[in-house]
Amino acid sequence: MTLTLPPPTKAAPAPAARPDEDLQALARHHGLTVSGARPPLPAYVRELWARRDFIASFATARLTAQYSQARLGQLWQLMTPLLNAAVYYLIFGVLMDVQRGVPDYVPFLLTGVFVWTFTANTLTAGTRAISGNLGLVRALHFPRASLPLSLALLQLQQLFLSLAALVVILLCFGEFPAWSWLLAVPAIALQALFSTGVSLVLARLAARTPDVSQLMPFVLRTWMYASGVMWSIGSLAERGRFPHAVVLALQCNPVAVYIDLVRFALVESYTAANLPPHVWALAIGWAALAFAGGFVWFWKAEETYGRG
Template identity: 45%
Template sequence: MPETAVAEAGTGLSPKELARKHGLSASGRLPSLAEYSRQLWSYRHFIQAHASAKTSSALGTTKLGTLWQVLTPIINAAVYYVIFGVILGGRDGVSNFIAYLCAGVFVFQFTQSIVQNGINAITGNLGLIRALHFPRASLPLSVALVEIRNFVVALFVLMGIVLITGEPITLEWLLVLPVLLLHSIFNTGLALAAAKFGAKVRDVKQLIPFIMRFWMYGSAVLYPVQLFAEHASGWVLAVIEANPLLIFIELMRHSLMEDVELAGPPALLWTQAVIWTVVVGIGGYVYFWRGEKGYGRG
């Protein structure tokens, strides 16, 4: 304690008042949300470096390297096209099924990668957490940054596929940018929420493949979205069509394709996308921040 604080110890001030007067705070105190945000901003270079290191370690040992970021969704789309488009006849209900399918697969892969890697953001870095002091949100944020970079690269490939399959370039292609922005914020909140939940409930990561598979089937990734209206109605259909992943997929299709039938009017889809982005983006951040003091303990 500074000498002035020692001198004031006999003035009748309580230890808490003395600490506050001299800028001291309790060890392990949860910072305010604004203070925590400022700390994260000061660690932005660490987040970028950690994201780059994760990319290098994940793909640097393979011969094709970062090319796998593009090849993975393309191969998935090719497999799904053969099964759902050719064998099961899903392409019959859509004029450009290849572009329709690829848009769904690429957007879904973005969220799937965020969830799968976000769930391990804390538990997979316990050594780093226990060795160094830094805002723990840096870890899921670096996960989100890696996947956003990957999706931007994949997005250019998706545009090429859309062009090759006969779709023209229109002014609506500019809508890809706000779709990307909203979906990235939504996914970042999802990564933060998944990181905290995965740190508290370790076994949940075993369920993630099943959860994501169910989410994929409920998001009209592999077949025309109109099939939902043919087999559901009322509040059940309303819940299905309020699925955030379905909304982002539909907006991407609306941006890149002409004459595509959507789950609802574009204005409604945009409104829902903004609401989901705010709720999950801010909610995931606050949810993670509230557990800041407990990460890496136990």
């Protein structure tokens, strides 16, 4: 094939070693920008917003691809949380009989498991958001926060499915829809902000130090047992084996706060007496701190992701 354009630039090669100020001036004169520079925070947020379609569809595509090889396909999205709930019920409800002192133990347990699973999976996904998508990060230009945000959105979608299953189970156990159920919406929204913020932090940490993802299962397991997912922190206080400060600290840990709020919203026998003081302020505070802090901290290393 022959060239269809006259080569426009054969005309003017340079004598070697021109002063470089000329190159800089040339670039400035034509409005060129430095390649790969980190945009300021407001511009970064705008870029992210422009990528919202990608963020949404990357999550959906991941979810579809995840189950596409399984015989039961997308049904697993619903079966996974239900099987989890069954396992926890068998161990903690039947074998260990933790339900002494906790009325409505099954709704209590399932709410805890589903809400915890959301945070745990979001954080696990966060550690792999950059390190598990290096090919994408190295090949295409986009605001890197798209990846942890997209994966968090994916977990939120999973949570909605779990909650749909939970509602059915609640109805079976004789909990009836009440206006208080609506309180679950702000509680879960705040929890989503909190989890996304922490996953942004983990994404940056794991991008630099991949070993973080090896450590995560242990951190998450400790956190789960400390957050009263399968047992009631309140009943720990009643037994009096620990000083009040320890119990209060356990109750104020963000995961326990969000789990308690969702239980308070959905389970009738779980009353305000089980909640720590100023619980909504705590929920908002944790969410704002984690999300704003995590987002800015992630953005500060934007140009370093995916580099050797």
